[in-house]
Amino acid sequence: MIEKKSILFVLSILMIISSCKSTKKEEQVRIIQDIQIPTPKIMKFGINFADYDVHEKKIKKGQSLSTLLDSYQIPLTKKETLDSISNYIKPRDLKIRNDYYILTQKGNPKALEYFIYKKDLVEYIIVDLKEGVKIRSYKKPIVIREEMIGGNITGSLSKTLSKNGLGRDVVGELSNIYKWSINFFKLKREDEFAMIYDERFVEDSVSIGMDYLKAVKFKHKGKDFYAFARKDDKGNVEYFNEKGNQLKAMFLKAPLKFFRISSKYNLKRFHPVQKRVKPHLGTDYAAPHGTPILATANGVITRKGYGRGNGNFIKIKHNGTYSTQYLHMSRFRKGLKVGSYVNQGDVIGYVGSTGLATGPHVCYRFWKNNKQVDPLKQNLPNRDPLTKKQKEVFLKEIKPLKVKLDGEIEKVEGKKES
Numbered sequence: 001m002i003e004k005k006s007i008l009f010v011l012s013i014l015m016i017i018s019s020c021k022s023t024k025k026e027e028q029v030r031i032i033q034d035i036q037i038p039t040p041k042i043m044k045f046g047i048n049f050a051d052y053d054v055h056e057k058k059i060k061k062g063q064s065l066s067t068l069l070d071s072y073q074i075p076l077t078k079k080e081t082l083d084s085i086s087n088y089i090k091p092r093d094l095k096i097r098n099d100y101y102i103l104t105q106k107g108n109p110k111a112l113e114y115f116i117y118k119k120d121l122v123e124y125i126i127v128d129l130k131e132g133v134k135i136r137s138y139k140k141p142i143v144i145r146e147e148m149i150g151g152n153i154t155g156s157l158s159k160t161l162s163k164n165g166l167g168r169d170v171v172g173e174l175s176n177i178y179k180w181s182i183n184f185f186k187l188k189r190e191d192e193f194a195m196i197y198d199e200r201f202v203e204d205s206v207s208i209g210m211d212y213l214k215a216v217k218f219k220h221k222g223k224d225f226y227a228f229a230r231k232d233d234k235g236n237v238e239y240f241n242e243k244g245n246q247l248k249a250m251f252l253k254a255p256l257k258f259f260r261i262s263s264k265y266n267l268k269r270f271h272p273v274q275k276r277v278k279p280h281l282g283t284d285y286a287a288p289h290g291t292p293i294l295a296t297a298n299g300v301i302t303r304k305g306y307g308r309g310n311g312n313f314i315k316i317k318h319n320g321t322y323s324t325q326y327l328h329m330s331r332f333r334k335g336l337k338v339g340s341y342v343n344q345g346d347v348i349g350y351v352g353s354t355g356l357a358t359g360p361h362v363c364y365r366f367w368k369n370n371k372q373v374d375p376l377k378q379n380l381p382n383r384d385p386l387t388k389k390q391k392e393v394f395l396k397e398i399k400p401l402k403v404k405l406d407g408e409i410e411k412v413e414g415k416k417e418s
């Protein structure tokens with residue numbers, strides 16, 4: 001077809017050249033009208049659309065594949081055709097306003113040669129009806145690009161993110177990542193955030209959503225909360241802070257670096273001081289007087305004070321479910337008060353024997369849904385930390401991301417001041 005046209009085109013040009021010799025103007029005009037320019041190929045889904053009459057349509061309400069085929073001649077029976085198509089297009093895939101193409105034989109609007117259905121932004125189903133039924137799926141190539149956004153919290157986190165074109169899935173992802181460190185319901189208007197993420201695109205500019213969050217920084221009440229993604233050998237993404245500590249590794253095994261358990265959680269324990277059976281709702285970790293006591297997880301101090309039994313104690317709320325409490329401290333770390341944030345591993349006080357205690361130890365109380373439970377019996381996320389080598393590699397990897405996040409937050413702060 002194309003070749004024939006090209007020959008005709010060349011011939012026509014020759015005719016024009018020869019006709020130039022002619023002095024009669026109207027003859028020239030007539031010949032020019034005869035020129036046939038070769039139809040350029042319009043390749044889509046590996047089909048030259050120029051070879052067909054193309055009708056671009058949208059699925060209408062109440063329309064089914066069956067009613068759609070009714071208007072055309074097809075090589076096989078409708079049932080055979082529909083059966084084959086049903087392997088690729090299920091009734092639930094047929095959505096109102098989804099695009100489809102009907103390609104009919106040139107000049108024969110009844111002869112359906114291709115039915116092409118746009119299943120979603122990525123996938124098309126191509127039904128070839130020239131002879132029998134041949135069906136294939138065509139997927140647009142997906143390009144992944146790194147994107148960054150930053151801003152102030154204005155209203156809720158989801159509102160802020162949707163203003164930036166991000167969906168609810170991102171909010172879910174964020175609250176999952178920061179489950180142990182930030183209460184997203186308590187975000188303040190002055191809080192700032194910056195995020196680096198991979199976004200998936202088709203046709204270079206049409207976003208089909210986030211691939212995964214690579215790095216995040218929240219500045220909440222003036223404190224920085226970083227999260228950096230790390231893919232393990234199996235391709236699972238886990239998040240770590242800027243020091244290479246896992247965000248989800250919820251609790252340290254103990255509130256002391258070196259310890260000896262002197263008394264476990266025991267509901268029928270004989271109390272050594274009171275000389276009677278009294279449930280022991282904590283775990284006692286014996287250590288020399290003055291040994292630093294560590295917060296076992298990130299959280300906010302909800303209580304700090306002195307009790308006759310507890311001595312000097314601190315209680316930390318980690319999230320909606322868990323709190324921990326540390327008793328008999330000789331003293332508190334300076335500067336801590338109710339409302340202070342503490343990170344996992346931060347020193348909060350020092351071992352002592354204030355309150356009802358026979359010797360220096362920390363009585364570690366573990367609260368789950370406002371009830372004291374045995375932390376050693378909880379099925380808590382407790383993963384192996386990164387090895388020294390892994391941490392080294394990871395910290396090197398996140399360096400440029402951290403610089404970007406910090407820069408973005410600075411930009412946001414600059415905007416706020418002006």
Ligand SMILES: [Zn+2]
Nearest residue numbers: 282283284363
């Ligand atoms: Zn105790």
